[in-house]
Amino acid sequence: MGRKAVQIPVFLVNRRQMDYLNPPERMRFLHPEAVRRWAEERRRRREEDEGEPLQGLDVAPWDSYQEVVAVGLYVAQLDGAQKQELLRLAEGDPEEEVLRRHNGPAIFLCPERILSWAGREGVNPNLVLDKVYYHELGHALMDTGPTPYGELWGRIVEESLANWVAYRRFQGQEARWVQRLIQGEPAEYQGYLAVEEGFVFLGDRKTLAKWDWYTRHLWRHLWYKLWERGYGFLDRGLPPLLPGLPLPMQGEAGAYNFRLWREAKRQKWFRDPDVVRTYAGFAEELLLRAVD
Ligand SMILES: [Zn+2]
16 A cells, blocks of 8 residues: 555645546435435345346435545546646646646545535544545555446445545544544445455456465355355355354455455456446445445
């Protein structure tokens, strides 16, 4: 994380620049009421038949989230026209020249929105700044290949993992404040604790490159499967479960799922409909647990 952090510059932008980078068509979210209704219905229907994950859910314009979402942004690469427009909107900001010369990934933070968010929640602005920065750094770390962010399931997984990265940087009272901040974010962002509650399993070939991770976590995954009926997905050819295996550690499931998501992008596994189905199920589970 530290290496990425020193590689990627941070630009402070005003509201107009941030809204240019985050246009209104991106400001579409799951409506909290719609999610609650869907979750009720979904739990009932899952008892009888499986159906499609996230069926009947859609994003809609929802202005009030702008102040907690268009606060930070990770961008893999700006084109010339975007830079031009950002410079025009900068109104003589001294960072102008740096932005003009910069190529490659960047993180944008909006101090005005950070301050007003902190004010509304009664939280130290530095804490809000750190939380927003770590969230965007999370996106940067997950930028390992083509992203399925355009799909609702992809967005739920990505935003939940980005918030998991951010949340895990804090402890004690600060972590409680961060949870409070996240509570005001859209439902797509709320699965940050649930990502630690089980292991995504994509079959016996699509695994993390490191063998030790795979074997260690496979057992733990099995525990979840047995004890929690978690959202792991078992494939074929698994060894039988031995008694006396250690119970899984929650933090490890988060780290495992985070790494697997990066690997899935890197290896372009989303071309495989089974992988898509698995992650759609994972996203649904994150959403259901978040609103529980
Ligand atoms: Zn995000």
